Amino acid sequence: MERSFGTVISGNRRPNAELSPEHCAAIISKHEDGHKPTELTSEFGCARSTIYDTLNRFKQHNAVKSLPRSGCPVKISRRAERQIHRLARRHPNWSYHALRSQLPNPPSKSTIRSILIRAPAAR
Incomplete structure (x- = not known):
């Protein structure tokens, strides 16, 4: 069985793991092609809020990578x-x-x- 481009292999991705920039780019391109966010949730195996967050991050910051997180850096290894x-x-x-x-x-x-x-x- 052949996978379509951008689908997440469920065994390779941990639950609640961050999407890779490649997956974010695929989500954005499929959305621009006319796919609905609810369709993308089943295809990429993530929550609908993740799809919307990815699309909003791209609209606001023109970035597919995650933005820097706030908070204090780790003090000790x-x-x-x-x-x-x-x-x-x-x-x-x-x-x-x-x-x-x-x-x-x-x-x-x-x-x-x-x-x-x-x-x-x-x-």
């Missing part, structure tokens, strides 16, 4: 988070100062606290 978790498990009585002294690029006490409150990073 996942590797450093895992190292903090390992140190805290090995030495449960250490203070934040002692943990910081063992790290090559020590984060603040509040960053260490928020890392230790969250669940450990996946291995």
Whole structure:
């Protein structure tokens, strides 16, 4: 069975995953060819709101790629988070100062606290 251009292979795309720029371009071109957004939802395997968001982003910003997201950039890498978790498990009585002294690029006490409150990073 041959797929038409632009269809998403369901096994290769995670749920709620971002559409690639190629898929966004295909959605825009099919919409300009006269396809309705409800038809495109079944063809591309995404929500109708995703189709409308893609079309609106193209109308407003003339872009098929995602726009930069707001918010603060990540302060510490996942590797450093895992190292903090390992140190805290090995030495449960250490203070934040002692943990910081063992790290090559020590984060603040509040960053260490928020890392230790969250669940450990996946291995």
